[in-house]
Amino acid sequence: MSETEHEPDVTVDSRGATCPGPLMDLIGKVKESDPGTVIELQTSDDGSKSDVPEWLDEAGHDLLEVVDHDDYWSMYVETN
Amino acid sequence: MTEHIVVVGGGTGGTVLANRLAEKLGPEIERGDARVTLVSDDPDHVYKPTFLYVPFGKKTVEDAKRPLSDLVDRAVDIEIDRVTGIDTDGKRLSLRDGGSMAYDQLALALGAQLVPEELPGLAEGGHHFYGPDGADALRDEMAEFTEGHLVLSVIGTPHMCPAAPVEFVMMADAWFRERGLREDVEITYTYPIQRAHAIQNVADWASEAFEERDINVETFFNADEVDPEDGVLHSMEGKELDYDLLVGIPPHKGSDLVTEAGLGDDGWADVDKHTLESDHAEDVYVLGDLADVPTSKAGSVAHYEAGAVADRIASRTRGQTPTATYDGKTVCFIESGMDEATFVEFEYGSTPTVREPSKPVHWAKLGYNESYWLTARGLL
Structure with missing residues (x-):
């Protein structure tokens, strides 16, 4: 298990979902979150590593860190 | 027992x-x-x-x-x-x-269930074809719509019948052309992710067809508010689209x-x-x-x-x-105009191929819609 310094306010478990499920789950959570919320997106879909940063860039939110677990990734996002 | x-x-x-x-x-x-x-x-x-x-x-x-x-x-x-x-x-x-x-x-x-009320302004400012009342109201709007900007925005995901928004804009394009109105009607299609459809091959096919037919595409567009008074659709990504007729695929639950x-x-x-x-x-x-x-x-x-x-x-x-x-197993017919269609077929983990649209597939779709009643009876 990898370590991270980020403490998420909310965790979105999208493990098992395929593209674009994890990204849409994240967008839904960002929509209902206040600015400054740290969201951990758990995804096992390889595509998330490119489509999530691309959307964050487009929408103006920050990708804090991606932590590689054995069978999924945790993507830490902060809303602006 | x-x-x-x-x-x-x-x-x-x-x-x-x-x-x-x-x-x-x-x-x-x-x-x-x-x-x-x-x-x-x-x-x-x-x-x-x-x-x-x-x-x-x-x-x-x-x-x-x-x-x-x-x-x-x-x-x-x-x-x-x-x-x-x-x-x-x-x-x-x-x-x-x-x-x-x-x-x-x-x-x-x-x-x-459809929950248009989840997006501020959508119920007042938008139309849809996902239920009987919405489809009837949109029919009346379309009949009167002779010029302006028609925006179809995929708002709710997941939503029923994922091909239908693509079909709607392609049918609208052909329908306005048939009626000699296409030059006065601008059509824009918006989708929440970085391409025009969740399925890559459908997105590739649709993007090419949209370009050929002069249908504008906005990707990474997640509507977060409709302003019915000024006719503006706002997105989470900070974009704004002026519309004269908004067809919004409503959020589902x-x-x-x-x-x-x-x-x-x-x-x-x-x-x-x-x-x-x-x-x-x-x-x-x-x-x-x-x-x-x-x-x-x-x-x-x-x-x-x-x-x-x-x-x-x-x-x-x-x-x-x-x-x-x-x-x-999933099979979806996709209308690509008023008289041609294609279809996709796939299973878990597989990616469908989009075949060249044709008239026989359009007839097959209409024919299937009639024989659907045999499916419901458990016969087909």
Whole structure:
């Protein structure tokens, strides 16, 4: 298990979902979150590593860190 | 002891399942060893894909409806009532019109609900073709619409019939061309992710077709507010689109019954994607749009799932080990104009190929829409 310094306010478990499920789950959570919320997106879909940063860039939110677990990734996002 | 199988929902999943059970368990029902009840709060079965044609005046909302009693095998008891609670420990349903109903095996096929009110301004400022009232209202708007900016925005995901928004703009393009109005009508299609459709090959095909037909595309567009007064659609990404006619695919939700019964925490039911058995309760199956499985919310999915669930329930009823599974089979026709269409077919984990659109496939789609009533009867 990898370590991270980020403490998420909310965790979105999208493990098992395929593209674009994890990204849409994240967008839904960002929509209902206040600015400054740290969201951990758990995804096992390889595509998330490119489509999530691309959307964050487009929408103006920050990708804090991606932590590689054995069978999924945790993507830490902060809303602006 | 009679095995009581209760199917809740009178859409494609529920109706096909009830009919398949009547067929598979004919001798058991005859002997009184099994009983099948279909519970629905609507005495009519509604075939939703019909609504796509209503805005263009090609079909009416009445074409989408048939009485359940005409479609469901007589061996099935039809109960017109609304389920208000599910007790999976006591294996009992609460009913709106009073009383309760015990079950031995339960199949939930409640469908997805439209919740346009989840997006500020959408109910007032937008139209859709995902229900009878919306389709009728959009038909009237389209008939009067002779110039301006038509924006179709995919707002809700997941949503029913994932191909329908692509079909709608391609049909609108052809329809306005036929009527000599296309030069005065600008068409824009928006989608939430970085491409024009969730399925890569459909996105590639649609993007090329949109370009050829002068249909604008906005990707990474997640609508977060509609301003009906000024006719502006705002997105989470900070974009604004002026519209004269907004067709918004509304947000969808599952069922509060699912959440309250502990079958899924967001209204969509957690199931094994192959057996359609609930992750959280014994002898509970969920099929159709309500089941959270990694494929489209489409009639074909409900239809094929019903076949697997009917096999599994019939096996259990006979005391056998069920072996039938659903492999994710999905078939979607895609209209690419007013007189041509294509289709995609795929299973879990596979990517469909989009074939060149043709007139015969368009006729096949229209033909299938008619023969759908045989599907609902469990015959096709």
